[in-house]
Amino acid sequence: MAWNKKFLRVNLSTGSCKTEALNMEWAQEYLGQRGLATKYFVEEVDPKVDPLSPDNKLIMTTGPLTGTVASTGGRYSVVTKGALTGAIACSNSGGYFGAELKFAGWDMIIFEGKAAKPVYLSIEDDKVELRDAAHLWGKTVFQTEEIIKKSHQDPQMRICSIGRAGESGVKFACIVNDLHRAAGRSGVGTVMGAKNLKAVAVRGTKGSGGAIKDPKAFMAATKAAKKVLADNAVTGQGLPTYGTQVLMNVINEMGALPTRNHRDVQFEDARKISGEAMHEKRPTDGKSHLVTNAACFGCTIACGRISRIDETHFSVVNKPEYWGASGGLEYEAAWALGSANGVGDLEALQYANVLCNEDGFDPISFGATVAAAMELYDLGILTKEQIGLEAPFGSAQALITLAEMTAKGEGFGKELGLGSARLCAKYGRPELSMGVKSQEFPAYDSRGIQGMGLAYATSNRGACHLRGYTVASEVLGIPVKTDPLVTEGKADLVKAFQDATSVFDSAGVCVFTTFAWTLADLQPQLDAACEGNWTMEKLALLGERVWNMERVFNNAAGFTAKDDDLPPRLKNEPAKTGPAKGLVNGVDKMRPEYYKVRGWSPEGVPTKETLDRLGL
Amino acid sequence: MKVTFKLFATLQDYLPPEGRKTNALSLDLAEAPTVDQLITRFSLPEKLVHLVLIDGNFVPPAERAGRILRDGETLAIWPPVAGG
Numbered sequence: 001m002a003w004n005k006k007f008l009r010v011n012l013s014t015g016s017c018k019t020e021a022l023n024m025e026w027a028q029e030y031l032g033q034r035g036l037a038t039k040y041f042v043e044e045v046d047p048k049v050d051p052l053s054p055d056n057k058l059i060m061t062t063g064p065l066t067g068t069v070a071s072t073g074g075r076y077s078v079v080t081k082g083a084l085t086g087a088i089a090c091s092n093s094g095g096y097f098g099a100e101l102k103f104a105g106w107d108m109i110i111f112e113g114k115a116a117k118p119v120y121l122s123i124e125d126d127k128v129e130l131r132d133a134a135h136l137w138g139k140t141v142f143q144t145e146e147i148i149k150k151s152h153q154d155p156q157m158r159i160c161s162i163g164r165a166g167e168s169g170v171k172f173a174c175i176v177n178d179l180h181r182a183a184g185r186s187g188v189g190t191v192m193g194a195k196n197l198k199a200v201a202v203r204g205t206k207g208s209g210g211a212i213k214d215p216k217a218f219m220a221a222t223k224a225a226k227k228v229l230a231d232n233a234v235t236g237q238g239l240p241t242y243g244t245q246v247l248m249n250v251i252n253e254m255g256a257l258p259t260r261n262h263r264d265v266q267f268e269d270a271r272k273i274s275g276e277a278m279h280e281k282r283p284t285d286g287k288s289h290l291v292t293n294a295a296c297f298g299c300t301i302a303c304g305r306i307s308r309i310d311e312t313h314f315s316v317v318n319k320p321e322y323w324g325a326s327g328g329l330e331y332e333a334a335w336a337l338g339s340a341n342g343v344g345d346l347e348a349l350q351y352a353n354v355l356c357n358e359d360g361f362d363p364i365s366f367g368a369t370v371a372a373a374m375e376l377y378d379l380g381i382l383t384k385e386q387i388g389l390e391a392p393f394g395s396a397q398a399l400i401t402l403a404e405m406t407a408k409g410e411g412f413g414k415e416l417g418l419g420s421a422r423l424c425a426k427y428g429r430p431e432l433s434m435g436v437k438s439q440e441f442p443a444y445d446s447r448g449i450q451g452m453g454l455a456y457a458t459s460n461r462g463a464c465h466l467r468g469y470t471v472a473s474e475v476l477g478i479p480v481k482t483d484p485l486v487t488e489g490k491a492d493l494v495k496a497f498q499d500a501t502s503v504f505d506s507a508g509v510c511v512f513t514t515f516a517w518t519l520a521d522l523q524p525q526l527d528a529a530c531e532g533n534w535t536m537e538k539l540a541l542l543g544e545r546v547w548n549m550e551r552v553f554n555n556a557a558g559f560t561a562k563d564d565d566l567p568p569r570l571k572n573e574p575a576k577t578g579p580a581k582g583l584v585n586g587v588d589k590m591r592p593e594y595y596k597v598r599g600w601s602p603e604g605v606p607t608k609e610t611l612d613r614l615g616l
Numbered sequence: 617m618k619v620t621f622k623l624f625a626t627l628q629d630y631l632p633p634e635g636r637k638t639n640a641l642s643l644d645l646a647e648a649p650t651v652d653q654l655i656t657r658f659s660l661p662e663k664l665v666h667l668v669l670i671d672g673n674f675v676p677p678a679e680r681a682g683r684i685l686r687d688g689e690t691l692a693i694w695p696p697v698a699g700g
Binding site: 232233234235237238239241242243244245246247249250253254255271275276280330331332465466469471472475476477478481483484511512515578579 | 622624625626628637638639663666667669671672673674676690692694695696697698699700
């Protein structure tokens, strides 16, 4: 169904769980998921709030297409003030949890306050209760899901939870659902842990379809849109066959693969950790690393990877619990755990990735923080004694040991759990943190893909590829090819991607559909599903409105134009090899153009005219 | 002249066995080929030739017939792929 028109408000301090009607006037302006939940958040939360205080709120939210037959309609998001960034956070996840929440009759859950002791929220349709989670505290995500399902005697419950990373305050902790999917970035799991909320378990039996505005038109629109995905070579063949990790060789050839904490832009072992390598038979057991691809709820793309670690690999010898098939590797994790640290050992990367899923921490921020630590070690600022072992670039042993330490909150893992910005500042070298707004970069070096530098710098949740993925245009030619090595035209390109992504993130579908879909493919699905007249113009305005709403919150939280910037390395140290050899990122040139295109002042503040035009 | 020829993803099946492990083949050629000539020589299906890079730089479809490879260059080709 589109909207259930009701949501849960859970006060963890008092233990109350109340039903509230969804504000349908707001739904017409902000649609759902990212847009609508952020509207609730900015209306209810002081921008200056400490992310870890009880006054911060955490919203789990679905979109109007979540739980429907629309392709990829299984998404849900977590909106809060990020523990890693101090900025607005919206982390999006697939799997099955979001659809189950809709089936239970809820559009979203607003958590406020802080529980006096660990609890989890149990939802079985209208039966909602906070339960004691003392027996779950200290357990991994994998253990938590199993224990809850057994205690409810219901293997079909869908669960999202934090692992030990979220409990111990790792700044980049995730909320993991369905074992392998995660609301991964900005430390949303850290906020959940600070609230003593271990998990949310949902079972919904109400199904979907009851509130679709025009069911017949909706079926026709979703069918047509699925055909677009199936007929498109990327979403119909490329992503299901090789997954996102196929980008490893592409980005490396283009000289935009950040390597060894962005010292280099090409990785000599990129092929060893690529999507192609995932398919190859291992000499040890004759099996390929990749077991199968996998799909989230309602998805007709199925880009997910399920892999099995070589049982003879040193990382898992005598650890049979890691010999089974598990989620990963995806491109971002493979890059952050691999190239970012100079580690070209596919098995080690998968083991570290499983640890990230198991104990709920973001592999991008973790891997990039290890990269920063390895550079500090290389410079002699951190020693073997401080870290607990030798940690040179390229050490798979260091990578997996540090992942174990971070998962358990032991030794140097506690320092890694600070994230790279706080770690590098602590050791007097803040410039070595490769990120924006304290959030680490993903897998594209902006010296080789100029538009991404602006997209990172201006992302409302800190450095991120999923807020404005100009890689699609600059590298892959979607929807049109642009030159990755120039800054001209990138302000408009970044804005267009940011606004369009805001719409998809508010609808309940996956942003990967945009490799084939445009807003023109999404619009008929929304218009058939949702009350109101959902025109292209309305959706375009909605995307811009959501972006500016987030910006206004961040400005009020204390962020300024100075925070829309890149680390000095990317502005002063030219790429050493590849097509971008000799280039730095031109963010200082692009930023003023971007502010102008956005209708913001030179200081990065939306003007009154812009806010009025957007109804903010 | 020598050029390096790389094929990735589903296109790697069009490389001889010795090239599949590395996705690359070193070619020692008497005459400098165009991009299109190498595509034809390896019988690459037109619809699978999507992203074409020479030394990492994009070669638009319209330029592939006339772009002659120079000694030491690397030609790399992918079918339609994406990630994130």
